[in-house]
Amino acid sequence: MKKDSRQLLKTVVATIAALCVPALLVVNGIQARKYTELRNEVLALEKKQEDLVEQNKKLITDISLLSSSDRIQRIAEDELGMRRAETEEIVRVEMKDAKK
Numbered sequence: 001m002k003k004d005s006r007q008l009l010k011t012v013v014a015t016i017a018a019l020c021v022p023a024l025l026v027v028n029g030i031q032a033r034k035y036t037e038l039r040n041e042v043l044a045l046e047k048k049q050e051d052l053v054e055q056n057k058k059l060i061t062d063i064s065l066l067s068s069s070d071r072i073q074r075i076a077e078d079e080l081g082m083r084r085a086e087t088e089e090i091v092r093v094e095m096k097d098a099k100k
Contacts, residue, residue, distance in 0.1 A: 065071070076082040
């Protein structure tokens with residue numbers, strides 16, 4: 001009887017071990033697929049970040065160009081018909097006790 005129960009135990013252990021190998025391979029495959037999907041998502045986000053940084057640099061350059069004093073002066077003179085005020089045309093107003 002002892003031999004039969006030992007043999008049965010050995011068979012059960014061998015069967016469980018044999019079934020664990022394919023199960024672990026399946027789990028490994030699932031994890032590999034998840035890793036690949038996450039890696040692709042990270043690469044896509046890094047590409048998007050690079051694009052946004054480049055776009056931001058372009059916008060900062062555009063802002064610098066559009067707000068330059070030479071450009072504003074040219075538009076004021078050429079398109080709006082404005083001119084620089086002469087020194088004698090400038091009037092300064094001072095207010096005393098303006099804080100109430």
